[in-house]
Structure formats: structure tokens, C-alpha cells
Amino acid sequence: MARIGVFICHCGENISATVDCGKVAETIGKLKHVAYSTEYKYMCSDPGQTLIKDAIKEHKLTGVVVSACSPRMHEPTFRKACAEAGLNPFLCEMANLREHCSWVHEKNELTTQKAIDIVRTQVEKVKLNSALQPIKVPVTKTAMVIGGGIAGIQAALDIANTGHKVVMIERSPSIGGHMSQLSETFPTLDCSQCILTPRMVEVAQHPNITLYTYAEVESVEGFIGNFKVKIRKKAKSLDEKICTGCGLCTTKCPQKKIPNEFEQGMGMRPAIYVPFPQAVPNRPVIDKEHCTYYIKGKCKICEVVCPTKAIRFDQPDEILDLEIGAIVVATGFDIKHADFFPEYGYGKYKDIIDGLQFERMASASGPTSGEIRRPSDGQVPKNIVFIACAGSRDPAKGIAYCSKICCMYTAKHAMLYKHKVHEGRAHVFYMDIRSGGKNYDEFVRRAIEEDHVNYIRGRVSTVFERDGKLIVKGVDTLLGAQPVEIVADMVVLATAGVANAGAEDLAQKLHVSYDQHKFFAEAHPKLKPVETNTAGIFLAGACQNPKDIPDAVSQASGSAVKVAALFSQDMLTREPLVAVVNRYAPPMYSTCVGCFLCQSVCPYQAIEREEFKNREGKVVKTVAKINEGLCQGCGTCVALCRSKSIDLLGYSNNQVHAEVMALLNEY
Amino acid sequence: MTSLIIRAKELLENKTVQVVIGYEAGPTGVARPAFITDPAKAESLIYDERCVQNLAVYLTKREVKNIGKMAIVATLPVMRSIMMLISEQQLFADNIVVLGISADGKLLDIADNKVMQGYIEKSDLSNPEKYKGLLTEFNKLSPEEKFLYWQKELSKCIKCYACRQACPMCYCTRCTVEVNQPQWIPVKANTHGNMEWHILRAMHLAGRCISCGECGRACPVGIPCHLLTMHLTDQVYNYFKVYAGTSEKMSSVLSTYEPNDKESFII
Missing domain, CATH: 3.40.50 (Rossmann fold)
Structure with missing residues (x-):
């Protein structure tokens, strides 16, 4: 009793x-x-x-x-x-x-x-x-890091240094991410490439890290400790083992007018290219969309000039099957481009650029070799306007959040401009200056006080072109909302940081939740900031929300520790709350009729087939069987099973029925 | 249908199949299902306007399956049932020979399932013409009127489960309503419990109903319960552009997810 x-x-x-x-x-x-x-x-x-x-x-x-x-x-x-x-x-x-x-x-x-x-x-x-x-299940002690930006690099190195294997997946031809595009970094103004490239090289050389660039996640199945991942390694049209990275092909390619993604469209690249000089791996890929051979069926100049005969035009995409124990998602972010802003001409004025374009312009390896020049005529701008919160904190544009990094990089941009164009005038329109962080506010003060950047508190209503100049109309709210009009040579928009284009798709493949802006969601906003709601999948960097480098790196190290903690165990102990398909004595065996609809709905591929044979060895019945190591107890199969042949331990039909009846009955 | 008789006889004589499932005339002239195992008895097979039952319902019965390989006289709904049964792993394609019957009552030459699939794809798969008017009328009712209508109709139900027995897609050896640990659906035939049964039956058939209308025809008290499943057939087609029973590799439309699925039903 x-x-x-x-x-x-x-x-x-x-x-x-x-x-x-x-x-x-x-x-x-x-x-x-x-x-x-x-x-x-x-x-x-x-x-x-x-x-x-x-x-x-x-x-x-x-x-x-x-x-x-x-x-x-x-x-x-x-x-x-x-x-x-x-x-x-x-x-x-x-x-x-x-x-x-x-x-x-x-x-x-x-x-x-x-x-x-x-x-x-x-x-x-x-x-x-x-x-x-x-229930005890084994752990595959290999981590996968998706995304090779600074967060992914940090996570991969930290995990690899604990002695565990790491697979890094990067969808572009080189790792490095947005950080590799930056000129100098706040608040120290040290060169971004100089601090990043050693880390990139370390990833490539680390014995515990396997790097797959130009690769994307095709599918993810399984669960914590036991993920089964399919990776699509896109064809680079090149045998990487033979290629020496001499770069001859890239100089001879007849297609030279392709907007360079790395330069944010401000420079050109050939169809066979290395995205930037410090790329890791430093091997070219052929952009099939623009390559003359893939479009017209003839050319093959790269193949002719290649001294090691490394070009492979017929190379197919490769699908790799990987067994993974934990996943760190570090897919980063993107920014809104100037064409998002009707009030600033939908990107039709050449001299209105976004923050990332300014970074390239200010970078010594950029399209202007580090000189600040107007994209329209190559002149050095004498008057430059920076507009902070372009898109961010603007519910009318659907982006209510603060992009967090813009206040700091706008101060940096204004400072870099003043350092390069001494006689120039820099104006910043801002809503608030959000410079919380170590040495951050001091940095902004330095821009205002030492570099004499003109900070105007107020928003810009419109920018339009008149006689080759950009007229910026705004207000100064500190002077009683007095209208301000600045005749500028160039305007830089600190546009909102947004989720990457493929974020939603990837989230669905990984079964992790995401917010209304398609940023990946953490399991708890305060106490589980690097975990997702899916056990064994962690977040690092700006795929969660826009972050600066120190934040992204700290979070990456945080998720690396989570992975290391997981890998410190040989077996995972799981709650035995799993589904079971009933079994009875022959000739019934089970009330399951073997329709296997449960198999198609199971998110964890936990449902197998079990055959019952008679004495002659003939199969007399095939029914479903649940692999308790894979089952996560979600109960989807229980709800779906038409003959009610599946029950969930700990939440059985009888138990749920008893709960319902308790509510309905008198006591 | 001499051609049908000749074909059936041939299949039994050369032992391609062990049983032919078809129709024969009963003593009162009503068409009834026939299970012919002796080639000599193939003569009794008929096919005419009296032959309306969906014979596919017998394909999953153990007594029939145990005879051996089966041939079946198959109108369009039967062919679609066969496709569904194969996709739900209740029937093996190489265990069945289809004696297809065209809409105008002619014997079709269905060599294999590919041919059958081709025939199904060419056919009109929407709900049968004779029910379309009723469904349209029904859709004009307000939710309250619909509820009252079904309350009235379903109060007549005596829970004989003829609708279930006539349905080729209701092949479970133990139905949910027979589960009494716990007893989710009450045994008694009362309006409330009847509604629970019919809602459950309709949901179990959503996206799987092949619109043969057998459930409604089988009902001894004349409840048009086929309207429920046919309405769902329309809904599934509107949302997902899929009709049940069109290929042997169908995945259940309501239990699979495609990223481009419409999500307009999420309120």
C-alpha cells in the first residue's frame, strides 16, 4: 500500500x-x-x-x-x-x-x-x-566549433589545449572572421591583424585541431556526447595537398572585376582567389559563380599556369560524417548595409559607407592602403560625419536592441580619421554614449578631448546630396533641439549588428532556439549564458548578440570550459525517463503494428526495428523498439502512436490519466 | 468482366498469387467481397456498379495475409490505399498484384507499382464529386452551427465501430478505444464520448484519408462521418499540397517538418 x-x-x-x-x-x-x-x-x-x-x-x-x-x-x-x-x-x-x-x-x-x-x-x-x-551513455570526446572568427578560434584553442580533439568548420575560404577585417581595435588601438593572425596560425598548426574551411554543416543528429554530424566540404576546385599557395593563378585569372567580399565590395578580386594575404589556410578557391570556365565551359588559364598542377575543375563537394561529443556555435554576426536606410538614400550615395567599410579603408592592407578617401572620387574628405545608432535602438526599423559595439568603434573611427587627416573635421551624431568596459569611457573622452571630435547629441533625419557634397540634417538636443546642418564629404553609418543570413537555418539544424532577431538563445540570460537549451551545444561570440572582441573571447573560453567539463567524464549519467514500446507474450509480441510513424517524428533517431521470428526463422512481426541511450524522453512518439503502444517512463499514460482524474474527481 | 476473370484465373493457375480478392454476387444480388483461392471459382468474380466497397481493408487482415501472395481488384481508392499501406509498412510491394479498374470499369494493365503510381498521379485525387457539394455547404456554417450539427449527428452513434472496421487505414490490431489502462475514451455510447471517438478517429486519419467514403457508407445509423476526414483531406491539401496515397514512399505529412511548410495555422 x-x-x-x-x-x-x-x-x-x-x-x-x-x-x-x-x-x-x-x-x-x-x-x-x-x-x-x-x-x-x-x-x-x-x-x-x-x-x-x-x-x-x-x-x-x-x-x-x-x-x-x-x-x-x-x-x-x-x-x-x-x-x-x-x-x-x-x-x-x-x-x-x-x-x-x-x-x-x-x-x-x-x-x-x-x-x-x-x-x-x-x-x-x-x-x-x-x-x-x-542510464549511462558514453561520451565522444571530440568537439566541433562552428565558425572560425575570433570566438570560434578562442574556443577551439582552449578546448584543444585541454587535450581534446576539435573539428573547426568555417564556411568561407579562410578563418579569421570579422576581426580579420578590422583596422585597429579599441580601446588600445593595436592592429587587429597583428593580434589575430598568431591565433589563426595556431589553429592551423595545433595537433588537436582539424580545420575544414569552405565547409558547412549539413545536418546534426543525436544528442549530448553523441552527435552525428554531416559536413559539406564545398569543392575548392583545387588539390590542397599539392597547392603550394604561390598565388600565380590568382594573378593570371582573367576575371578580375568581382566585388571583394573581404573589402566589403570596395575592392575587386579574381575568380580564383585567396580572401586576404594572411588567410589561413593560404590556399585559393575557385568561385564557381564567377569563374569563366564554370560559366562558359572554357578558359582553364589557372590550370595552365599552375606549377604543381593542383587545379581540379571536376572536384565534387565532399560529405563528411563526424562523431561529435559537444558543439560550440560561434557563427558570428553581420551588419545592416547602407541600402537598409531610405533616409540616407538606400545606399545610392557612394560616399555614405558603413562601419565595416570604414574599417577596410583605415586598414593598411585595405583598398586605399589605409588612406581615408571618398569612394566616389578618391579625394580625402575634409569633413566627415559618423552616425551612431544607424538602425539600432530603433523599434520603427524592427531593431529595438542596442548593437553594443558601435559607440566604441565610432569613437575609434573618428580618432583614426583625425590621426590620418590632421586638418579634417569629424562629427559624431549619437543618442547616448555607451562606453561601459575597462578603459572604454577613457577612450571616448580621449576622442572628444584630445582629438577634438565634435560629438553632437541628436539624431540625423536625412542625408542628401547637393553639388557633390552630402548634406546631413539633424538636431542637437543639448542645445534645445536646435537643427544642425553639416556639409560633409563623407558619412559613415554605425549600422546595426544583425544575425547572420543563415542563422535561422543553422538553428533549426542544431535544434537550438533563437530569438525574434534570429540571434541564438542562451539557456538562461544570467546563469547559463553560454549554454543553449539543447544539452551539449554551447554559444560563443556574436551569434548570440552583437559583442566586442573581449566579450566574445571571454564567452568562447567559458564555453570551452563547459566542453572540457563534459569531456572530463567517460560516461554520462542520464535520467531514465525514456519511452518504451510495450511487449507481450507471443503471438501478440506487442500491440505496435509497426507503422513506424514514430520513427519519422523522433528528433533523436532513437527508434529502431525489432523483428520477431518463429522457430523456422521466419519473421512473424516487426515492431518498434526504442534505444534508451538515444531517447531523450520528449514523448513525441507517445503522443503520435495511434495504438497507444508507447509509454514514457516517469510520465506514463496511467500517471497522466491519474493526474487528470484527480482534478476532475471529488476528494 | 471476362478480362478480369481470365486474368484472375491465370494468376491463380500459374501460382503467381494464392488468393484473389474481388467481388462476387451474394444470394440476394448484393456484391460482397470474395476471396478466390481456386482457379475454377474465378468465374464468380464480378465488377459492376454494385461493387463499391474498398477491398484494401482486407489486405492487412492476418487471415487473408496468411493465405499467401494476394491479387486485388482495385479501383482508384483501393490503389491509393495500397500506396498508403506500403508507405506505412503494413504491406510489401512484392506481396501484391493489382488488378486495376479504371473509372469507367475497364481492367487496367498495372504491371507494377510504378505504373500504378503513374495512374494515380494522372487521376483526380480531390474528394469525390458526390461529396463536394455537401462539404462546400458544410464549410459555410459558423463554428457554432457546425458544433450543433455534429452534436446532433454524433448523438446517434452506437459505437459499433463499423466506420473503423471499414477503413483500410484503421489497421491497428489494438485500437486506442480498446485501451483500458487507462481508459481515455469512455466505452459508453453517449454524445460526449461519441464526439471524443469521432474527433480521435478524424485526427488519426488526418493526412492519411484517401477519400473512399467507406466509413460513412458503413455507418448503420447514417452519420456522415466521412465528411470529417474528407474535410481534413481538403485542409491538408490546402496547406501542404499533398494528397494521401500517391507514392509508396510518402512520409506522413502531419508528422514531418519541411522548412518551407506554411505555418499559418499557428495562432
Whole structure:
């Protein structure tokens, strides 16, 4: 006979402020099969847990209901306490009186009644609980890092340095990401390439890192410790083992007028190209979309000039199957381009550029060799306007968030301009200056005070062209919203940071959640900032939200530690809350008819086929079987099974039915 | 249908199949299903306007399957049922010979499933003409009127489950309603419980119904329960542009996800 113990927690005042805990404990205590019912201020505290442990022993309890907060917080605490008292931990259930009742209702009779009802359902459920044993599954100790920007590089190096294998996937021909495009970095003004390239080289040379560039994730299956990943290695049209990276092909390619992505469209590149001089790996790829041979069927000049005969026009895409234990997503971000802004001419004025274009312009390896020159006529601008918050913090444009990095890089841009064009005048339109961070505000002050950048607090309503000059119309809100008109030679928009184009698609492949702006979502905004809701998949860098380099690097190291912690175990202990397909004696074997619709809905590929044979060895029935190592207990198959042949341990049909009936029936 | 009789006889004589599932005339002249295992008895096979039952329902019955390889007289709904049964792994393509019957009652030459698929693809797969008017009328009703209509109709149900037995897609050896641990659907025939049964039946057939109308025809108290599944057929086609039973590799439209699926039904 069941002997259930019920423990009502006040959660300080979180529950007891609106729920009469004493009455709940008293009412529940009168229920059939409830052997013990009590209340306490903090059940999760040490004395609270002792209370439960003592009651289990004293009252010979066969089941425990802790009525407190969400099981997400404290279910492990209470299950462990039960286990310490000799009760199987899966005979302990939680009734959520806080999130489901006290926090959402006012203090009155009905609230207490609802609390009683919630506890009653769990009492009925726990009577039908069975003692379950944890499941152990092995861990594949190889991590995959998606994205080879600074966050991905940092995560990969940190994981590799703990002695574990890392596979890095980068979709462009070289790693380096946005950081490789930057000129100098705030707040120290050191050269971005100079601090980045050693890390890039380290990735390429690290014995524990396998680097796949020009590759994308095709599909991800499986679960924490045991992901099965398919990678599409796009054809580079080149045998990388033979190619020496001499670059002769890139100089002889007749296609020379392709807008260079690395230079943000401000320079040109050939069809066979290395994205930038410090690229890792330093091997060219053929851009099939623009290559004369792939378009017209003849040319092959690169093949002719190649001294090692490394060109392979018929190279197919390669699909790699990888076994992966943990995934770090570091796919980075993108920025809105000038054509997003109708008020600034939809990108039709050549001298309105975005922040990333300015970075290239200011970079010594950029299209102007580091000189600030107008894209339209190559003149050095005498008057330059920087517009911060272009798109960001603008709900009307659908981007309500702050892009975080723009205040700092705008100050840096203005400073770089002043350092290069001493007689020039730099103006910055801003909403607020957000310069929280070590040495950040000092950096902005330096721009204003030492480099005499003219900061104007106010927004720009419109920019238009008149006589080859850009007329910037805005207001100065510190002078009583006085209209300001600046005749500028060049305008730089600090455009909003947005999610990468393929972010949504990748999130769906990985089964991780993402927010309305398609940035990947962390599991908890404060306490789980690098985890996703999918166990074993972590986030690093600006794929979560726009971040500067120090933040991206810190987060990358954070996720690397999470991966290392996971890989420190040989076996993972999993909750035994898995689905099972019923089995009966022959000739029934199971009520499963083998339609295998469950197989198509299972997100974890956990459903296998089991054949029953007669004495002659003939298959008489084929039914579904669930691999408990793969099953995550989501219950989708249970809901789908038309003959109700599948049940979920810990949440069986009988248990759920008992809960529902408890609510419907008088007590 | 001499051509049908000759073909059936031939299949049985050369032992290509062990049983031919078709129609024969019963003692009162009503067409009834026939399971011919003796070539000499192939003469009794008929095919005319009396032959309306969807014979595919027998393909999953153990008693029939155990005879051996089967041939079946198959109109379009039967062919579509066969496709669905193969895709849901209830039937093996090499265990069946299809004696296809065209819309005008002629024997078709269905050499294999590819040919059958071609024939199905060329055919009109929307709900049968005779039900379309009713469905259109029904769609004009307000939700309240619909509810009242079904409440009235389903109050008549005696839970004989003839609708289930007549349906080729209801092949489970144990139906949900027979589960009594726990008893989700009440056994008693009362309006509320009847509605639960019919809603459940319709949902189990959503995206799988091949619009043969057998459930409604089988109902002894005249409930037009086929309208429920046919309405869902229309809905599935509107949302996903898919008709059930068009290939042997169909994936269940309501339990698979494609990134370009319409999500307009999410409120």
C-alpha cells in the first residue's frame, strides 16, 4: 500500500504570501494513502532536506511529493535527498506551487484551493511512479566549433589545449572572421591583424585541431556526447595537398572585376582567389559563380599556369560524417548595409559607407592602403560625419536592441580619421554614449578631448546630396533641439549588428532556439549564458548578440570550459525517463503494428526495428523498439502512436490519466 | 468482366498469387467481397456498379495475409490505399498484384507499382464529386452551427465501430478505444464520448484519408462521418499540397517538418 509523504515549502514568502500553506498541508494530510504531510519555510535548506529524509525513514514512505518551486530548480536537490534516505529518487515528484500558483495569483481562498489541487495531482501521480535506474551513455570526446572568427578560434584553442580533439568548420575560404577585417581595435588601438593572425596560425598548426574551411554543416543528429554530424566540404576546385599557395593563378585569372567580399565590395578580386594575404589556410578557391570556365565551359588559364598542377575543375563537394561529443556555435554576426536606410538614400550615395567599410579603408592592407578617401572620387574628405545608432535602438526599423559595439568603434573611427587627416573635421551624431568596459569611457573622452571630435547629441533625419557634397540634417538636443546642418564629404553609418543570413537555418539544424532577431538563445540570460537549451551545444561570440572582441573571447573560453567539463567524464549519467514500446507474450509480441510513424517524428533517431521470428526463422512481426541511450524522453512518439503502444517512463499514460482524474474527481 | 476473370484465373493457375480478392454476387444480388483461392471459382468474380466497397481493408487482415501472395481488384481508392499501406509498412510491394479498374470499369494493365503510381498521379485525387457539394455547404456554417450539427449527428452513434472496421487505414490490431489502462475514451455510447471517438478517429486519419467514403457508407445509423476526414483531406491539401496515397514512399505529412511548410495555422 502506498505511503506518500507531502512536504509543503513556503519558499520564504514566495509561496506563503498568497497560499495558506498550513491549510494545504492539513487538507492533503487527510487524503487516502498520504502518511505524512507537513510544511516548512525552506524545504531546499539543509534542515528542510533533513525533514524529508527523517520522514522517509520514520513513516516508511513509498513516495514523496515536494510542493515548492519549479522542478527545473530543485528537483535534483530533493531527489538526491530521497536517495540519501534510501528511497529511489524517481519516487520523488515536485508540485510547482510557486510559478504555477503563488506568483501568478492573489492571496485568497481560490489560490489555496488551486495549490491543494496541484498537490493532489502529484500525490495521485507519485502513487503510480516506479523505481527507475539511471542510464549511462558514453561520451565522444571530440568537439566541433562552428565558425572560425575570433570566438570560434578562442574556443577551439582552449578546448584543444585541454587535450581534446576539435573539428573547426568555417564556411568561407579562410578563418579569421570579422576581426580579420578590422583596422585597429579599441580601446588600445593595436592592429587587429597583428593580434589575430598568431591565433589563426595556431589553429592551423595545433595537433588537436582539424580545420575544414569552405565547409558547412549539413545536418546534426543525436544528442549530448553523441552527435552525428554531416559536413559539406564545398569543392575548392583545387588539390590542397599539392597547392603550394604561390598565388600565380590568382594573378593570371582573367576575371578580375568581382566585388571583394573581404573589402566589403570596395575592392575587386579574381575568380580564383585567396580572401586576404594572411588567410589561413593560404590556399585559393575557385568561385564557381564567377569563374569563366564554370560559366562558359572554357578558359582553364589557372590550370595552365599552375606549377604543381593542383587545379581540379571536376572536384565534387565532399560529405563528411563526424562523431561529435559537444558543439560550440560561434557563427558570428553581420551588419545592416547602407541600402537598409531610405533616409540616407538606400545606399545610392557612394560616399555614405558603413562601419565595416570604414574599417577596410583605415586598414593598411585595405583598398586605399589605409588612406581615408571618398569612394566616389578618391579625394580625402575634409569633413566627415559618423552616425551612431544607424538602425539600432530603433523599434520603427524592427531593431529595438542596442548593437553594443558601435559607440566604441565610432569613437575609434573618428580618432583614426583625425590621426590620418590632421586638418579634417569629424562629427559624431549619437543618442547616448555607451562606453561601459575597462578603459572604454577613457577612450571616448580621449576622442572628444584630445582629438577634438565634435560629438553632437541628436539624431540625423536625412542625408542628401547637393553639388557633390552630402548634406546631413539633424538636431542637437543639448542645445534645445536646435537643427544642425553639416556639409560633409563623407558619412559613415554605425549600422546595426544583425544575425547572420543563415542563422535561422543553422538553428533549426542544431535544434537550438533563437530569438525574434534570429540571434541564438542562451539557456538562461544570467546563469547559463553560454549554454543553449539543447544539452551539449554551447554559444560563443556574436551569434548570440552583437559583442566586442573581449566579450566574445571571454564567452568562447567559458564555453570551452563547459566542453572540457563534459569531456572530463567517460560516461554520462542520464535520467531514465525514456519511452518504451510495450511487449507481450507471443503471438501478440506487442500491440505496435509497426507503422513506424514514430520513427519519422523522433528528433533523436532513437527508434529502431525489432523483428520477431518463429522457430523456422521466419519473421512473424516487426515492431518498434526504442534505444534508451538515444531517447531523450520528449514523448513525441507517445503522443503520435495511434495504438497507444508507447509509454514514457516517469510520465506514463496511467500517471497522466491519474493526474487528470484527480482534478476532475471529488476528494 | 471476362478480362478480369481470365486474368484472375491465370494468376491463380500459374501460382503467381494464392488468393484473389474481388467481388462476387451474394444470394440476394448484393456484391460482397470474395476471396478466390481456386482457379475454377474465378468465374464468380464480378465488377459492376454494385461493387463499391474498398477491398484494401482486407489486405492487412492476418487471415487473408496468411493465405499467401494476394491479387486485388482495385479501383482508384483501393490503389491509393495500397500506396498508403506500403508507405506505412503494413504491406510489401512484392506481396501484391493489382488488378486495376479504371473509372469507367475497364481492367487496367498495372504491371507494377510504378505504373500504378503513374495512374494515380494522372487521376483526380480531390474528394469525390458526390461529396463536394455537401462539404462546400458544410464549410459555410459558423463554428457554432457546425458544433450543433455534429452534436446532433454524433448523438446517434452506437459505437459499433463499423466506420473503423471499414477503413483500410484503421489497421491497428489494438485500437486506442480498446485501451483500458487507462481508459481515455469512455466505452459508453453517449454524445460526449461519441464526439471524443469521432474527433480521435478524424485526427488519426488526418493526412492519411484517401477519400473512399467507406466509413460513412458503413455507418448503420447514417452519420456522415466521412465528411470529417474528407474535410481534413481538403485542409491538408490546402496547406501542404499533398494528397494521401500517391507514392509508396510518402512520409506522413502531419508528422514531418519541411522548412518551407506554411505555418499559418499557428495562432
